[in-house]
Amino acid sequence: MAIEGRSEGAGGRIRLGMVGGGQGAFIGAVHRIAARLDGRFELVAGAFSADPERSRASGAELGLDPRRVYDGFAAMARAEARRKDGIEAVAIVTPNHLHAPVAVEFLRRGIHVICDKPLTATLREAKALAAVAARSKALFVLTHNYTGYPMVRQARAMVAAGELGPIRVVQVEYAQDWLATPLEATGQKQAAWRTDPARSGAGGATGDIGTHAYNLACFVTGLRLEALAADLQAFVPGRRVDDNGHVLMRFEGGARGMLWCSQVAPGNENALRLRVYGETAGLEWAQEDPNYLWFTPLGAPKRLITRGGAGSGPAAARVTRVPPGHPEGYLEGFANIYAEAARAIEAAREGRAPDPAVTFPGIAEGLQGVAFVDACVRSSRRGAAWVRPAF
Ligand SMILES: NC(=O)c1ccc[n+]([C@@H]2O[C@H](COP(=O)([O-])OP(=O)(O)OC[C@H]3O[C@@H](n4cnc5c(N)ncnc54)[C@H](O)[C@@H]3O)[C@@H](O)[C@H]2O)c1
Structure with missing residues (x-):
């Protein structure tokens, strides 16, 4: 699937953005580790906090280009969608009530969404978001990580x-x-x-x-x-x-x-x-x-x-x-969801269906x-x- 107006490139790491996950947050750091574990994603942009100062400080700590660290998620979605090297996927790691509004901004622009659970704070929002996801060409991945x-x-x-x-x-x-x-x-x-x-x-x-x-x-x-x-x-x-x-x-x-x-x-x-x-x-x-x-x-x-x-x-x-007896756990399981997401995104880049074995929770499970x-x-x-x- 080629996303209109965006440069897909033949390969390379999937350009990832993040909303939430700033300094002092919990699950954002886990997503960053999970995204890095297999080397298939590269974090290049973010709106890490509702507090712009904290968002900038978090982006600096992560070594991001300050021009790609945003004060708000809507500005991030607009700016990244305009860039030739804009993000291809966004990880949403905010409190629950923001999942829907953030996801909608990115899905509407054809940017794949990797969102944490629960899908939304209300059933009404969940249904509205499911309708937006159904109309979008972008993929929706929900990190029910235990399935990994x-x-x-x-x-x-x-x-x-x-x-x-x-x-x-x-x-x-x-x-x-x-x-x-x-x-x-x-x-x-x-x-x-x-x-x-x-x-x-x-x-x-x-x-x-x-x-x-x-x-x-x-x-x-x-x-x-x-x-x-x-x-x-x-x-x-x-x-x-x-x-x-x-x-x-x-x-x-x-x-x-x-x-x-x-x-x-x-x-x-x-x-x-x-x-x-x-x-x-x-x-x-x-x-x-x-x-x-x-x-x-x-x-x-x-x-x-x-x-x-x-x-x-x-x-x-x-x-x-790794071989049996060497423990794998939470981070590896989480990374398996990211790896499955990467396989699906890479297939979408190339306009082919992913391997049928690729399995991850999505909007329906959400x-x-x-x-x-x-x-x-x-x-x-x-x-x-x-x-x-x-x-
Ligand atoms: N899958 C799992 O195992 C797992 C575990 C923990 C949390 N979660 C989910 O992850 C999400 C975050 O949970 P957490 O424990 O990391 O919360 P947290 O409070 O530690 O982090 C939330 C982050 O969102 C940021 N944020 C708030 N409003 C924002 C805005 N308008 N724009 C940008 N960033 C904003 C906060 O500044 C903070 O950095 C929740 O939906 C939660 O249910 C999933």
């Missing part, structure tokens, strides 16, 4: 191959403890916007980590949510969004699931864990021990599948970097995640009534 782990790819391939039989039960949880106290009252930046419904959306833990758990469950099982019943709480006094949620799920086809997300569970750091049970076997995977996958066939001993080791198949192998949060909030307000997600 080799053992998660392995689990998905095993379910798809029928190695578990028809799926009956899905148990997924994402527990943390960093919001067990009113951290937002101290001014801590990441806590402040995450507990402000205007910036995070109506879901707190559900939007922040529940969407990861939900996406992981759907990615591995291929199931589609039919209805849910959610019981959400804000345990910390005065908190305006949930910090703990229990969700019952019914999937199309009859499978049942439970999702627990919590940011007030002492002793938990990033305890994302998935268990899937079919008629003939089960699978268990935990993010904090990501190089291992348990396969539990009914009536037979449990088997431990190791990343790069015996029993690990081609879906895992194509995103495996919309499903925001619809999941919306359904959780609606259900919980009605006393944990069963509701359907409005995909």
Whole structure:
């Protein structure tokens, strides 16, 4: 796909811009590492902060040309779209309420978007953004980074191959403890916007980590949510969004699931864990021990599948970097999403379809995640009534 009026070049690194991710931010630095790991992207521009001074200081620290460090994302989109060597893709790493307005500025100009989750703060915005993305020639990549782990790819391939039989039960949880106290009252930046419904959306833990758990469950099982019943709480006094949620799920086809997300569970750091049970076997995977996958066939001993080791198949192998026993983790998994994005962008540059093995979450998964949060909030307000997600 040639993007009108822009110089694509025959090859070379993909010119990347970034919105958000300035000094003191969390995930922007992770995106920069992930983009660098395989040498397929080069960061050349950014609007790193709502504060122009901080944006400039952040750009200088990253060694960028000061003329390509912008005071605002709209100015950046306009200026970069005009340049012959303008950015080809933008990473969006701002708080949630800015994902939609930023993405729209770039998608409209044919610039590929790599956006962090959740897709947007509201379902209305998610639907509007999906419509813009559908009209744009540019790609939309959503960094549900846990889908980049080799053992998660392995689990998905095993379910798809029928190695578990028809799926009956899905148990997924994402527990943390960093919001067990009113951290937002101290001014801590990441806590402040995450507990402000205007910036995070109506879901707190559900939007922040529940969407990861939900996406992981759907990615591995291929199931589609039919209805849910959610019981959400804000345990910390005065908190305006949930910090703990229990969700019952019914999937199309009859499978049942439970999702627990919590940011007030002492002793938990990033305890994302998935268990899937079919008629003939089960699978268990935990993010904090990501190089291992348990396969539990009914009536037979449990088997431990190791990343790069015996029993690990081609879906895992194509995103495996180092031999078994040398740990790969969060950064490599994140970089796998960037590598998949690069393959798709390079194919688009050359006007060909990407290799069918290229897999990354996109706008559809983003919309499903925001619809999941919306359904959780609606259900919980009605006393944990069963509701359907409005995909
Ligand atoms: N995939 C993951 O594992 C993961 C982990 C953490 C956060 N996230 C997501 O990443 C996003 C950012 O989270 P974070 O923890 O890094 O937040 P953060 O508060 O640390 O960083 C947000 C950044 O956005 C900047 N920003 C705010 N308004 C801006 C504007 N108008 N223009 C340009 N920059 C602006 C801030 O200055 C800051 O640099 C959120 O959507 C969050 O849900 C994803």
